[in-house]
Amino acid sequence: MNLTAAKDPAKPESTIEMIDTQNNRENMSGIELPEDPIVVIRPRNGWIPIDLGELWKYRDLILILTARDIKVRYKQTLLGAAWAVIQPLFTMLIFTIFFGRLAGVPSDGIPYPIFAFAGLLPWTFFSNAVTNSGNSLVGNSNLISKVYFPRMIIPISSVASGLVDFAIAFLLQLLLMVWYGVKFGPSLILLPVLVALTSLLAVGIGMWMSALNVKYRDIRYVLPFAIQLGLFASPIIYPSSMVPEKWRWVMSVNPLAGQIEGYRSAFFGLPIDWTSLGVSALVTLAILVYASVTFKRMERSFADLI
């Protein structure tokens, strides 16, 4: 959608300030038209920058859509929000039995159950967030074809609604740590940064997938499969230290790997691998930028394709 401020026709990329009209609204009964158009609609080619200002103005919609997703998710379920705990908890139990006990996978000297749970915590959040936001545009096609708002809001609020489940599971992690007698160290302050990174990565991949999903419905089948692979390609069941030194770099290409190790270091006060965390942050940023550019480019045809 091309929304440019006509204030400077030479600069068609500058996006409009929609709510600016609020200043004019008071005297609207007297109709004083602004000198320049508030919105200019015209076809646009090439890449379109993200309008963070407009996203900010629509923040209420992000919050309300997030709240909708959370409220609706556990309506008419017997166990409600308990599912946020059950999912990672049972996965952890199964992993503990099969990988911890039977296969004897090492866990850097940490009891295997909390070792696995510390990895499953970000993984569950990430995989649910990507699945939900990847399907979010198609799932909200009624909105896309009937109302205007920045389309990015939909995958973003899908990811945001996963944060509540994450918070519940996070409390469980803290309880498990108390149970296993793990001391809470100062490295815990790293967690907000990690959560932000994981959220941004999920927004990036989710937004990208959601846009592709509008055009190629294959994504619906690709996503669960890719996520299953991701579980094994990330150090969730096993520690990174188990990967031979010369293959370690392959691991660091996976931005989630560095983050998951980061969560473990933060929870258990282990030495932090700043290099892999730094690489992960850079890759996350690159994905986010690439995804938003792709999204903006494809956004124009959403209403026609969906």
Add this chain to the structure above:
Amino acid sequence: MPTLSDMSRPIIRVEDLGKEFVIGGPAEPYSTIRESIVRTVRKPFDMIRGNGSEKRKFWALKDVNFEVFPGEVLGIIGRNGAGKSTLLKVLSRITEPTKGRVELYGRVGSLLEVGTGFHPELTGRENIYLNGAILGMRRDEITKKFDAIVDFAEIEEFLDTPVKRYSSGMYTRLAFAVAANLEPEILIVDEVLAVGDAAFQKKCLGKMEEVASAGRTVLFVSHNMGAVSKLCSEVMLLQNGKVRGRGEPSEIVGQYLREGSSSEFISDAGPVRFASLRQIGQRLILKLRYQMEKEIDLPCLGFVVSDAAGNPLFGTNPKIDKVPRLSTPRSEGEMEIEISDPGLVDGTYYASLWFGDGETDHFVEKDCLTVEVLDMVPNQHGRPHLNGFVYPKCEWNLNV
């Protein structure tokens, strides 16, 4: 009141607007990655063989130019596929034009559907906030208007009930109430008045009049010629994506009704393949041939016959008439309805059709049939606009 200087400047300016759709070609929806790859590989070969132009393009809107001034209520009419909805979608920024330019000098609120984004599991209260935010209201703005919305919708007692338990009337009222309390300078409304009962429609029309008299600009798409004539200060007629005419409501509505309809409806797809309406003596005969995907035991054809101004005169369907269902369900067939003595005076009449299985309408076509009635009734008063279109059958007894 609008000052003279501002009245001379349009609030909406549309220049050379065009929207092209590609059908059957590479831009086809629901394409898969495999298809994309196959196409990319095949493209050079297709070009050699001259198959490159197999995609079909069509302009849903073409060379559209118009201006709307503050406080105007512009009705947009035209047959299905004339480009009305596409125009509204472009103006609402839902879809991007292929060429041209639109300048908007005010905030746009568009109401292309009643209850967009309503979630059935959420309560009335929650949906007011959700719907309001979707329509572009800020949270505190909704809070400020909350009471007015609840008042208009008349749903106080059900505020905390999930809307899936609402009756369809309550649902529509609530949805319209949220939208009606949106206060944009430009309000874009698409056919929302088609839903709801008569009292509600009246209320909606009233609200729209109020909006317009407050100096706001309204664009109104409708098939309801009565509402268009009553509400709009000007009407624009679209035909095949182009502006066919613009002017006084009565003039343009008349032009549309004269040209826009035909006495037969023929289609090679969809549930209704053929429909016709003709006068035979004192009777009107409505014929229909249908083809459905599944078998139905009640080919439920509803019809409404209206006068040239779009006012409905009469209508019914098999359910109202308590017609017995078919003993053996069928997926296709022909049917005929004889309207034995409608008593219409000379003039042009239009019929709108609804067709379905009695549960859902699979086919809706407004004013798709037209009939020229001549000598149906023995005498003509010649003044239908004063005396009515139906000639009554009377037993006069001047001496009792």
